Structure formats: C-alpha cells, structure tokens
Amino acid sequence: MNVLAQTEETLKQAIAAAVIQAELATEEELPSIVLEKPKDKAHGDFATNIAMQLARIAKKAPRQIAEDITANLDKTKGSIEKVEIAGPGFINFFMKNDFLGEIIPTILNDQASYGRTNAGQGEKVQVEFVSVNPTGDLHLGHARGAAFGDVLCNVLDAAGYLVEREYYINDAGNQIDNLALSVDARYFQALGKDVAMPEDGYHGEDIIKIGEKLVEEHGDSWAEKDQSERLAFFKEYGLKYELGKIEEDLAEFRVHFDNWFSERSLYQDDKITEALEVLKNGDHVYEKDGATWFRTTDFGDDKDRVLKKQDGSYTYLTPDIAYHKNKLDRGFNKIINVWGADHHGYIPRMRAAIQALGYPVEKFDVEIIQMVNLFENGEKLRMSKRTGKAVALRELMEEVGVDAVRYYFVTRSNDSQLDFDMDLARSQSNDNPVFYVQYAHARICTMLKQAESKGFEVEASYDASLLTAEKEVDLLKKLGEFPKTVADAAEKQTPHKVTQYVYDLATLLHSFYNAEKVLDESNKELTHARIALMEAVKTVLQNALKLIAVTAPEKM
RNA sequence: GUCCCAGUAGCUCAGCAGGAUAGAGCAACAGCCUUCUAAGCUGUGGGUCGCAGGUUCGAAUCCUGCCUGGGACGCCA
Structure with a gap:
C-alpha cells in the first residue's frame, strides 16, 4: 500500500x-x-x-x-x-508535513513500478479496439480509438488487471467481397482499361496502388482468368496488403496487440453454428419471411434482429455474437469494446446476445469514441472512407508527430466530440501541451546533469525535513497521488485522467523551478534534498508519460 | 418518431458514484531572463454551468420535461 x-x-x-x-x-x-x-x-x-x-x-x-x-x-x-x-x-x-517524508524514498526505490498498484487484483480483462475493416487506411477517427484503447490498456495493466489487447479482423462478409471487386476494377484500370468502380467500392488511393502492384507483379495474366478465381485471389491479396499496412501504421503509432482474431476462424471452427444452437436452445430464435431472427426485444431492444438472411448468409451480428461468446469462454471477467459513435445503436442487440447466451451482462462493456471533427483553414472537413479524402493516420504522424497526436487524443474524454485543428497541429507551436510536459522532464534532466558535474551525487542520502517550501510540499503531495490517480483512471476507464495528472505535475515543477534554485553549492544539504525531489519528479513524469506512450526527451 | 452523446469563460475543453468561493490551456492585458533551458513563471479581467421544474441540509453533478448541435435507428458492416 x-x-x-x-x-x-x-x-x-x-x-x-x-x-x-x-x-x-x-x-x-x-x-x-x-x-x-x-x-x-x-x-x-x-x-x-x-x-x-x-x-x-x-x-x-x-x-x-x-x-x-x-x-x-x-x-x-x-x-x-x-x-x-x-x-x-x-x-x-x-x-504534519512529515507524512510526506516517505514519498521520495518510495519513488526512488520503486522506480518504473511506482504508480503500479494491485487495485485490479489480477482480474482478467480483455480490451478489443481499433478492429477497422481491412479495406482502407486508418484515419483520424481510428487514431482516437487506437490511442484511447491503448492507454486504457496501459492504465489497467498498471492498476493490477491482467489485460489482453485484441483486434478483430473482419475478413469475412460483404465488405471483403467489395474489396475484391474494388481491387478488380483498379487492376483493369491499371492495365489501361476503362472499367467503372463498383457502386459500394472503396475509392481510396491504397486500392489504386494494389491494382498497380498487381500489374507490376503479374502483368495482365489475371485478366484472362475466370472471374471467381481472380476475385478470390484479389481478395486475399488485398486483405494481406491492407492488414499489413494497418499493422504497420499502428506499430508506428505505438499500438500493439496481443491477439489478432480472425472473423473467418469463427466459420472454420464452427463457432457460429455453435452460438446459434445456444440461442435456439434458449428459444430466442424464430423463422420469418425466409430469414432467421433473434428475439432481442425480449431484452429491451427496439426490434428483433435478423441472424440469417433470406439468401442464407449471416448478418454482421451473427459472427459477432459467436465472437463475443468466444471471448467470454476464454475466461475474461470483463470484455471492453471500444467502438466508434456510429456503432452505439448496436449496443442493445449485443447486450441481448450476451444475456441470451447465458452470461452476466455486466461482463460486457462498451466505450464509445465520439467523432473527431477535422478543421483546416478554419473549415470543417468531412471524413469519408468512400471518397478516400480522410486524413490518414500516417499523414498525421508525419506532419504532427506521434507524441503530439497521442497526447492530444488522450487529453479529452472519449465521450465528447473533439475538434482537431490541422493547422494548429501542423504548426508544432508551443500551444501544444505535450511540449510543456516534455519540457518539464528535459529541465530536470539538465539540472541533474549539472548537479553531477558539480559533484553532487543523485543517489546520495538527504534530509527530507528540509523540503518545506510551499512549492516543494505541493510537489510531494502530487507525487504521492500518482498511484491513486492511475487506479482511479483504470476503475473509471478514463485514461485522460493520467494526461491531466501529468500536466498538473509539470505545472508544479515549472512553478517550483521558477521559485527555488536547486543547485546551491553554499547549501549542500538542501541541494541534496532537492536533487532527490527532482529525481522523484522525473521518475513519475516518465512513468506517467509511459502510460500514454509519449516520449520523455532529455533535452529539447 | 425512438434511442445515444454533448451543451460549463471569446475559443478548445476538464470537473459530473451530490459537497465549501466552478477550473486549465489558448486568446486579451500587466509584469519577470547578469542566476540550474523564457517551449517557462507571476498577476488581472472574463461565467444566468442550454432553459424550466423536482429531489436534498447542499445540485454543474441525480430525476422529469423542453431547446440546440452531433450521431444511430438495414435481411450493410
């Protein structure tokens, strides 16, 4: 404790x-x-x-x-x-101020593990996030979900939960067929043929590139072949290409998954029919108009939902039910889904499914990521995957930098919409709060380096009772709060509390820096104590920044 | 029409499992570098917490209704 x-x-x-x-x-x-x-x-x-x-x-x-x-x-x-x-x-x-005396020794002793607690008591939690269809580039909105999900996982981990990060790959169903058709059209266009894109096709530049790549690697050899054979190949090719790019972009954005779960595997392992059986046995399913329905209204949904269409194929919901059953069967105490705001209407039917499958509905949780409004030249830009005009995560990382983008997204609460000003972000100006926090860290590094060159030893013993100045006491109290802040952020699933904390800590550091001088060769005792304090602040800044996966530079 | 999210300073947003005088950044104004990095600090001004009821000793926070903005209401995913 x-x-x-x-x-x-x-x-x-x-x-x-x-x-x-x-x-x-x-x-x-x-x-x-x-x-x-x-x-x-x-x-x-x-x-x-x-x-x-x-x-x-x-x-x-x-x-x-x-x-x-x-x-x-x-x-x-x-x-x-x-x-x-x-x-x-x-x-x-x-x-009495001596109640603060243990804080610095604790931090200097715990180092990178200061802030970690056992609040979660090893509870198994799974967080599924991003899970973007492999049909185009990750854009701004996905980036918000990625940053949120990733930091949530880090915070849960620090608070003593056993976290698994998972990405659900939609590699079955309509959108993948559309991908194949889109690639097909781009392939023929790359061959100089005047072929129109399918109506529901994906118009992103990445698909154009796939078409060109196919021509590069295979020439026109696929043009003569049977269409279904060609589409099957293009589907796999496109899928591999898109997934590879998504994984690459996420890695650059410092987001990694423990598990990439394939929707197709649900079909291959008969998980869907298995889940359907459970629903049928529970009498939650009926036939109407040549389709199979799930009576979600029994669980408070607006209307019943189709599981199996007239044409015999499943709706998106059906494999997803099997997927959630599979998640719960893996023994998680809680499964957290990070979804975009446009999917919020999907929650009631998924809750119905959890209950109909016989699981406690409390184990199922959804965090909704509200929309990102993009502004450029004072104008609101529309984002659309269809037109391919969205600002890609890749572009954002190149122009703004990973630190700034991550920090920005995790500063705001996930359930309110957010304005992202491209001009401001691009300008890399001092308005950006991430620099403020990083600067605090760099400042301390400089001081500690100078202390060393003046013969002060960072790890030397010190007299804690000397730290009684107002700014010092403020800093000590803030440092002491860190574990509680992290545990609180985990429990409430509000990673932005960590960002807020680290900003506050930076403010106190800057304020202290301007009020007191650390290196004073005429007062070695006080200098020793303050060096220890700086070391402690540095450690906590690092630990907090690590939770949001933002770098802590030694100089700026 | 039903459901979800939001509405807090000029702007962007915190605060919302009820608590004391509602906060921060930016913008505005006034100061601080012969001293460890001024990407910093100190101070000032700026608010009917969308509106109206209700619950309570106490409401930005909880409940109801309404207004405004966004989103969702498919045998799409």
Missing part, C-alpha cells in the same frame, strides 16, 4: 471510532467514510463530510455532530497536526 493510502486508511478508522464512541451511530448504521482532498488548501489536506451524512441518523445538526466527532477523535493517529470544523459541517484535517 502506498504512503498516502495508508494515511487515509488510518484517518478513516480514527473517524469511525470517534463516531461510535460519541454514540452518533452504531457500527451497522455508519455510512462508508469518504475522505477527499479539498480543492482549497485552506481546507486542509483531507476533509470528510461524514457529519452531514450522519445528520439524519443522529438527528442532530451537522456542525454539532462534527463537534462530537472531533471531541472523541484520537488525534495522535496518522500525523494529525490539527482538525477544524468548517462550512456546513466539514471536518478538515491538517497533517
């Missing part, structure tokens, strides 16, 4: 004991005690609203209850400096 959590636990127990002793509530009546960090420093280091919560139970005025609690409180516990009652009945705790 980390230092801060321990202090909080001690305080909570002391408060609970005081409430019982003052006979304000019995042990059974006692609500769980909430300790929060007040926004205003004048309200102490910790505050509790327990007196207000007890008002009804104890039938007394909150302030009177607060009086009773503090009168019965064992103030020798947990380094309490003083206790105050404020406002409507808050009890504010001011701690």
Whole structure:
C-alpha cells in the first residue's frame, strides 16, 4: 500500500471510532467514510463530510455532530497536526508535513513500478479496439480509438488487471467481397482499361496502388482468368496488403496487440453454428419471411434482429455474437469494446446476445469514441472512407508527430466530440501541451546533469525535513497521488485522467523551478534534498508519460 | 418518431458514484531572463454551468420535461 493510502486508511478508522464512541451511530448504521482532498488548501489536506451524512441518523445538526466527532477523535493517529470544523459541517484535517517524508524514498526505490498498484487484483480483462475493416487506411477517427484503447490498456495493466489487447479482423462478409471487386476494377484500370468502380467500392488511393502492384507483379495474366478465381485471389491479396499496412501504421503509432482474431476462424471452427444452437436452445430464435431472427426485444431492444438472411448468409451480428461468446469462454471477467459513435445503436442487440447466451451482462462493456471533427483553414472537413479524402493516420504522424497526436487524443474524454485543428497541429507551436510536459522532464534532466558535474551525487542520502517550501510540499503531495490517480483512471476507464495528472505535475515543477534554485553549492544539504525531489519528479513524469506512450526527451 | 452523446469563460475543453468561493490551456492585458533551458513563471479581467421544474441540509453533478448541435435507428458492416 502506498504512503498516502495508508494515511487515509488510518484517518478513516480514527473517524469511525470517534463516531461510535460519541454514540452518533452504531457500527451497522455508519455510512462508508469518504475522505477527499479539498480543492482549497485552506481546507486542509483531507476533509470528510461524514457529519452531514450522519445528520439524519443522529438527528442532530451537522456542525454539532462534527463537534462530537472531533471531541472523541484520537488525534495522535496518522500525523494529525490539527482538525477544524468548517462550512456546513466539514471536518478538515491538517497533517504534519512529515507524512510526506516517505514519498521520495518510495519513488526512488520503486522506480518504473511506482504508480503500479494491485487495485485490479489480477482480474482478467480483455480490451478489443481499433478492429477497422481491412479495406482502407486508418484515419483520424481510428487514431482516437487506437490511442484511447491503448492507454486504457496501459492504465489497467498498471492498476493490477491482467489485460489482453485484441483486434478483430473482419475478413469475412460483404465488405471483403467489395474489396475484391474494388481491387478488380483498379487492376483493369491499371492495365489501361476503362472499367467503372463498383457502386459500394472503396475509392481510396491504397486500392489504386494494389491494382498497380498487381500489374507490376503479374502483368495482365489475371485478366484472362475466370472471374471467381481472380476475385478470390484479389481478395486475399488485398486483405494481406491492407492488414499489413494497418499493422504497420499502428506499430508506428505505438499500438500493439496481443491477439489478432480472425472473423473467418469463427466459420472454420464452427463457432457460429455453435452460438446459434445456444440461442435456439434458449428459444430466442424464430423463422420469418425466409430469414432467421433473434428475439432481442425480449431484452429491451427496439426490434428483433435478423441472424440469417433470406439468401442464407449471416448478418454482421451473427459472427459477432459467436465472437463475443468466444471471448467470454476464454475466461475474461470483463470484455471492453471500444467502438466508434456510429456503432452505439448496436449496443442493445449485443447486450441481448450476451444475456441470451447465458452470461452476466455486466461482463460486457462498451466505450464509445465520439467523432473527431477535422478543421483546416478554419473549415470543417468531412471524413469519408468512400471518397478516400480522410486524413490518414500516417499523414498525421508525419506532419504532427506521434507524441503530439497521442497526447492530444488522450487529453479529452472519449465521450465528447473533439475538434482537431490541422493547422494548429501542423504548426508544432508551443500551444501544444505535450511540449510543456516534455519540457518539464528535459529541465530536470539538465539540472541533474549539472548537479553531477558539480559533484553532487543523485543517489546520495538527504534530509527530507528540509523540503518545506510551499512549492516543494505541493510537489510531494502530487507525487504521492500518482498511484491513486492511475487506479482511479483504470476503475473509471478514463485514461485522460493520467494526461491531466501529468500536466498538473509539470505545472508544479515549472512553478517550483521558477521559485527555488536547486543547485546551491553554499547549501549542500538542501541541494541534496532537492536533487532527490527532482529525481522523484522525473521518475513519475516518465512513468506517467509511459502510460500514454509519449516520449520523455532529455533535452529539447 | 425512438434511442445515444454533448451543451460549463471569446475559443478548445476538464470537473459530473451530490459537497465549501466552478477550473486549465489558448486568446486579451500587466509584469519577470547578469542566476540550474523564457517551449517557462507571476498577476488581472472574463461565467444566468442550454432553459424550466423536482429531489436534498447542499445540485454543474441525480430525476422529469423542453431547446440546440452531433450521431444511430438495414435481411450493410
């Protein structure tokens, strides 16, 4: 358990004991005690609203209850400096600063593992994200989902969950047939023939390239062959090409998967018929108009859904049900799906499927990534895979840089839409907050390097009690919060809290830097202490940046 | 028409399992480099938290209705 959590636990127990002793509530009546960090420093280091919560139970005025609690409180516990009652009945705790003394040694000892906790207790979680159809380039919107999913995984991992990252490859179904037809048209065009693209074809430049590549490698030899044979080959060729590119782009974006799961394998392993059987046995399926239907309305969906079309083929839903069954059969406590906003309507039917298959619906979770609006020259650009005019992730990485793109996407909450200004991003100006954070890290590196050249040893022992300046105390408290912040981000599935944290930490560092001088050869004791503090801040900046997979440069 | 997300400072957004005087960046204005990197710091101004009810000791946060913007409502994926 980390230092801060321990202090909080001690305080909570002391408060609970005081409430019982003052006979304000019995042990059974006692609500769980909430300790929060007040926004205003004048309200102490910790505050509790327990007196207000007890008002009804104890039938007394909150302030009177607060009086009773503090009168019965064992103030020798947990380094309490003083206790105050404020406002409507808050009890504010001011701690002695020595409660911060353990923070730096902990960080210097734990190094890269500082921030990791066992909050998740080894629970198995699977996150499926990106899962873009292999029919075109990854674009801006996918990048947001990729960044979100990846950082969520990192955060879950740090918080003690066992995470598996998975990409679901849609390598079966209509869109792949369309890919083959699109490649086919581009192939003939590359041969100089005037062939029209299919109506639902993919118009991206990548498909044009595939057509050209095919001509390069095979000449016109495929033109004479049987169409179905040709399309089968083009399908595999296109699929391989597109998947390869997606994997490459994601790798450059620092996103890696533990598992690439093929939709086709569900057909090959009879997983679909298996899942259908389960639904049938549960009496959730019926025949109508020559199609097979799933009665999702039993589970709150708007209307029932088709599983098997009149032509005998499955809808997208059917293999997806089999896929989710397969995921749950793999023993995950929770499966998190990261989907684009345009798929949110799909949630009720998937929830229905989970329940109809006999699994607890709580195991199924969806995080919706809202749309990215792209602006250029003050104008909103439409994104469309069809027209191929979307800004590709690749282009974005080249022009803006991976650090900036990742940081930007993970700064915002996933459930609100986001404006992405290409001009601003391209300009690489100082407006970009990622530089601000990286600069804090680089600054520390410079100081530590100079300290070394002046004969100060970074790992030397130091006197923690010397760190009493306001900015130092602020930094120490912030450093102490890190494990809790990470655990909180994991639990609430809000990776942007980490970005927010690292920004705040950078702010405190810059502020400290301007207020105090670290290297002071006339005061070696203080210098030693501050060097240790800088080393600790550097470590936490690195650990936090690593969670969002942004680099921590040593100089800028 | 039904469902989902959003509406908070001029702009972009945090805050939302109820808590004290609603925050940050950018933009605006005023200061700070003979001193460890000024990609920085310090300060000022800027708000009917979309609107109206309700629950509560207490609501930006929870509930209901409405308004606005976006998205989804396929035997497409």
